Amino acid sequence: MSSNSQLTITLVQMDCRLGEPDENFARAAAFVAEAARRGSQLVVLPELWSTAYDLEHGERHAAPLARSPEAEGWFGRFAGLARDHGVWLCGSLLERGEDGRLYNCMPCYRPDGSLAGAYRKIHLFRLMEEEVYLAPGPEPVLLELPWGKTGLAICYDLRFPELFRRYALAGARLLILPAEWPHPRREHWRTLLRARAIENQCFVAACNRVGHSKGTDFFGASAVIDPWGATLVEGGEIETLLTVTVNLDLVDAVRKRIPVFADRRPELYAL
Numbered sequence: 642m643s644s645n646s647q648l649t650i651t652l653v654q655m656d657c658r659l660g661e662p663d664e665n666f667a668r669a670a671a672f673v674a675e676a677a678r679r680g681s682q683l684v685v686l687p688e689l690w691s692t693a694y695d696l697e698h699g700e701r702h703a704a705p706l707a708r709s710p711e712a713e714g715w716f717g718r719f720a721g722l723a724r725d726h727g728v729w730l731c732g733s734l735l736e737r738g739e740d741g742r743l744y745n746c747m748p749c750y751r752p753d754g755s756l757a758g759a760y761r762k763i764h765l766f767r768l769m770e771e772e773v774y775l776a777p778g779p780e781p782v783l784l785e786l787p788w789g790k791t792g793l794a795i796c797y798d799l800r801f802p803e804l805f806r807r808y809a810l811a812g813a814r815l816l817i818l819p820a821e822w823p824h825p826r827r828e829h830w831r832t833l834l835r836a837r838a839i840e841n842q843c844f845v846a847a848c849n850r851v852g853h854s855k856g857t858d859f860f861g862a863s864a865v866i867d868p869w870g871a872t873l874v875e876g877g878e879i880e881t882l883l884t885v886t887v888n889l890d891l892v893d894a895v896r897k898r899i900p901v902f903a904d905r906r907p908e909l910y911a912l
Contacts, residue, residue, distance in 0.1 A: 646815065646890040648788045648815075651676035652863040652883040653686045653732070654876045656852030657821070660695035662702060662715060669732075670722055672882060677726035679884050686732025687850035687863075688819040689745065694894060696735075696774040696795045701758040703737040706746060710754035724754030729786070731849070733795050733819050736761070742776035747793055747819060749860055758794035759782045764801055769821075771797075781807055788889050789814035796820035799833045799847075800804040802840065809841035810902065818847040824858045831862060838866040842895045843904075844887055851878055 653672045658664050669686060692702045710721035715734055720791040723730035725818045729752060736746035736759075744760035761778025765771035781804055782793045792808030792815070794906030799818060808816060816837065830849065838845040844867055851861040864884050874885040875902045896902065 645787045645789075646889050647886060648683060648867055648889060649679070649884065649886045650685065650846050651679060651681040651682050652846065652865070652874075652876070653684060653690075653849040654848060654851055654863040654881050654883060655687060655690065655859045657687060657690050657850050657854070658852075659693045660698055660702070662691040662864055665691045665693075665798070666715070666718060673722050673728065673730065676882055676884065677728050678909040679882070681728055681884060683729040683846070684726075684730070684844055685817055685819060685848040686730075687746075687848050688733045689735065690819070690850070691734050693850075694769050694821065696770060697902055698891045699735050699743050699774050703743050705739075706748060706756070706759055706812065707738050708756040716748060719748065719799055720750045720754040720900045721865060723750035725753060727752040729757075731793070731817050731819065733762070738776070740776075742775060744778060745771065745775055746778075747795055747817075749786075749791075749793065749817075757786065758782055758793070760795070762795040762798065763804065764797045766797040780842040783808055783811050783813060786815075789892070791815045791817060794818045799830075799837065800903060802837065805837045805841050809843055813841070813843055814889045815844045815846065818845065820847060820849040821859060822849045824860050827860050827862060830860075831864075833863075834864055834866050835872070836843045837871045838868060839870040840901075842868045842899070843892050844868060844889065846876075851876075851880055868892050
């Protein structure tokens, strides 16, 4: 087992205050500081943690994607948290793209605050009118990180197994998914997280928000699932930090034990 195979993850299961980025940032900063104190290497915040679904005011909140902490705007400040606390940091915010359109974007910042990569949500959720205000992301994003290849996704993407199978076939060992997944679909969330982990034989780290917004309640249940489908840590319905250390070498062991990918017959799957 290599030292890079051990990864301590913290999920920041927080209540995201609607349209109040300054308050949300202050609270997120305190959570990230505590995660770092615990020895976390990777910290994941929920979907749209800085504004929640204040999409009708998205033009006010959105900022360009920053590549370093020196950049202005919310992404630059987020990068600064990664640098200040020496952690890998993920979580989605509203991005104003170079094309002028708005995206639901998850950056992944290195411990020095530089940008490792960014994923724009591919599947837009009509029940929250994402397609009215946002543009869909153009492509999946798989990053080569110190602990192995890592696939990025956001919330509603979880319902599209093709995306996660693509990541797994490309060698992903970990999938990161921030979310704002509401009641009454808690069992969908829990079942789909385990399914994505089991069918792709990899770890899933999923961070969901809690709280109430626009008449909708969010249940948390943030979790880290291992390649066997075992839940290593899971939150309730209140704000909390969930910290767990995983061994990414388990991915290789499970794939060797049950050789799903070697037994695939893709020539028979085309419609």
